[in-house]
Amino acid sequence: MKIIVTKNYEEMSRIAAEQFAEVIKQKPACVLGLATGSTPIGMYEGLIEKYRAGELDFSAVHSVNLDEYYPIAPDNDQSYRYFMNHQLFDHVNIDKANTFVPDGMATDVEAACRAHEDKIDELGGIDLQVLGIGQNGHIGFNEPEENLQCFTHLTGLTESTIKANARFFASEEDVPKHALTMGIQSVFKARKIVILASGKSKAEAIKTMVSGTITTACPASLLALHPDVTLICDEDAYSLV
Ligand code: PGA
Numbered sequence: 001m002k003i004i005v006t007k008n009y010e011e012m013s014r015i016a017a018e019q020f021a022e023v024i025k026q027k028p029a030c031v032l033g034l035a036t037g038s039t040p041i042g043m044y045e046g047l048i049e050k051y052r053a054g055e056l057d058f059s060a061v062h063s064v065n066l067d068e069y070y071p072i073a074p075d076n077d078q079s080y081r082y083f084m085n086h087q088l089f090d091h092v093n094i095d096k097a098n099t100f101v102p103d104g105m106a107t108d109v110e111a112a113c114r115a116h117e118d119k120i121d122e123l124g125g126i127d128l129q130v131l132g133i134g135q136n137g138h139i140g141f142n143e144p145e146e147n148l149q150c151f152t153h154l155t156g157l158t159e160s161t162i163k164a165n166a167r168f169f170a171s172e173e174d175v176p177k178h179a180l181t182m183g184i185q186s187v188f189k190a191r192k193i194v195i196l197a198s199g200k201s202k203a204e205a206i207k208t209m210v211s212g213t214i215t216t217a218c219p220a221s222l223l224a225l226h227p228d229v230t231l232i233c234d235e236d237a238y239s240l241v
Contacts, residue, residue, distance in 0.1 A: 002230040017046025029060040033129030044088040058094035065101040066140040067181035072104040102180035113152040129190035137218030141181035150185035197233035207240040
């Protein structure tokens, strides 16, 4: 695993945006694996800036998102579809028909999970996947558990994740208790992975992730098994290593 430690959130975001920009320039019809949460927002802003400066063209880009709450409507302002539209898609020339977020309104959950997984394969796999990391070491909504799932599936959110995400909702009770998420193997299908972390609240998770031990108690630690992972994190997130 490559590790880049940055001074702060801004530098982390800039370097991550450059890595994405590089992939888009080299392969205009690339497939991007995208994530939500507060961490990648600065990176998306960087990509929007590059697009506005005429450096990037998203017209042939496809994207696949890691996860979505369940159940949730796409126009709910807490949905990850809404997040992606507002933080990135509405500001660049990507065709929204080429952007795929798990279906938070699916009546047949199994079929929706299969469809998401099939979509990744049909697109030829993900060229570059961005990940955040939960305070508990989760990636996507693959929460610390004895057994982790390989492919896209419905999962329950842990207490720690519900608490961490409550800041985006009116109250903790409003946080959905379930989500559809890509599994560990779905993430591993990406040819290249960038994992971002900022702030002291992530320091414990980063310490466990890079400890040299693989454990499902810290799903991010499994990334040690992938051949092309770059951790980009700021000094605060790296402070316990
Ligand atoms: P955050 O979430 O970027 O909002 O901290 C990351 C995650 O939970 O994966």
